[in-house]
Amino acid sequence: MNLDPQTIALLIQAGLLVEKDLVAWIQSRQGATDDQLFDKALALDADTHERVKALLATLPA
Amino acid sequence: MKKFFVLSLLVLLLSFGGVGCRKNYTPKHVAAVSTNGIAAVLNAGVRLDASLSQAKVLSPSETKEYAKLIDEAASDNDRFIETVRNLPAVDPKNKQQVIQLFETFSANLSNNFAAFHVKNPDSQKKITEWMATVQIALAGVDAFLQSAGVGQTGKQLADGVTAAAENGGK
Numbered sequence: 065m066n067l068d069p070q071t072i073a074l075l076i077q078a079g080l081l082v083e084k085d086l087v088a089w090i091q092s093r094q095g096a097t098d099d100q101l102f103d104k105a106l107a108l109d110a111d112t113h114e115r116v117k118a119l120l121a122t123l124p125a
Numbered sequence: 126m127k128k129f130f131v132l133s134l135l136v137l138l139l140s141f142g143g144v145g146c147r148k149n150y151t152p153k154h155v156a157a158v159s160t161n162g163i164a165a166v167l168n169a170g171v172r173l174d175a176s177l178s179q180a181k182v183l184s185p186s187e188t189k190e191y192a193k194l195i196d197e198a199a200s201d202n203d204r205f206i207e208t209v210r211n212l213p214a215v216d217p218k219n220k221q222q223v224i225q226l227f228e229t230f231s232a233n234l235s236n237n238f239a240a241f242h243v244k245n246p247d248s249q250k251k252i253t254e255w256m257a258t259v260q261i262a263l264a265g266v267d268a269f270l271q272s273a274g275v276g277q278t279g280k281q282l283a284d285g286v287t288a289a290a291e292n293g294g295k
Contacts, residue, residue, distance in 0.1 A: 098154050099210075101154070101157035101158055101160075101161055102157050102160070102206055102209075102210045104161055104164075105160045105161045105163075105164040105202070106164075108161065108165060108167075108168050109164050109168075109199040109200075109202055109203050109206075111168060112164070112167050112168045112170075112171050112196070113196060113199055115168070115172065116171050116192045116193075116196040116199075119171065119174060119178065119188065119192050120189060120192055122178070123178075123185045123188060123189055124185055
């Protein structure tokens, strides 16, 4: 991946959509061990999988 | 709010060693932290998808395609996490392998989402903004891995965030 500073600046300025999520994530991850962090990431991904499943179930076949 | 967001990212980078301010964090630790960022952004993506679908500004087929892309990306993130987690450490012997694994994951994810477009302009704008946060999370992991001593990406990211902080306040 090759990102120049200007591109990164633009990406950050565009990235307001999940601001609250990122801030909460930063706060909740400080001081955690590697294992705790991996568990949290896997739990988040598991929640994502569940949400996808639930969303797809609402759609017409 | 933009300034707050940018400052939060700065806190993130400085707290977790991406720019070398906290040398006690190992590459494995910063990879662990960063994969949480990817997971958080993907989780936000599926909630955005559900929200746009409920508002009927995404068609069922668009909703389905977006959801499947997110699901695949979360599975790829799981695989990357499991690989890194099972290493005793990310060290000079395996670092290039880990970086290569991540960059393959990153390229697949970026290419898949870049090819995804929807009809409704407002929805497209929101999805594009969300995709920018995916890129930020990916750039973060890459920078953290590279900061173990390989390249300039970490410095570029740090410079970029500094520039964004300066611009974000205006």
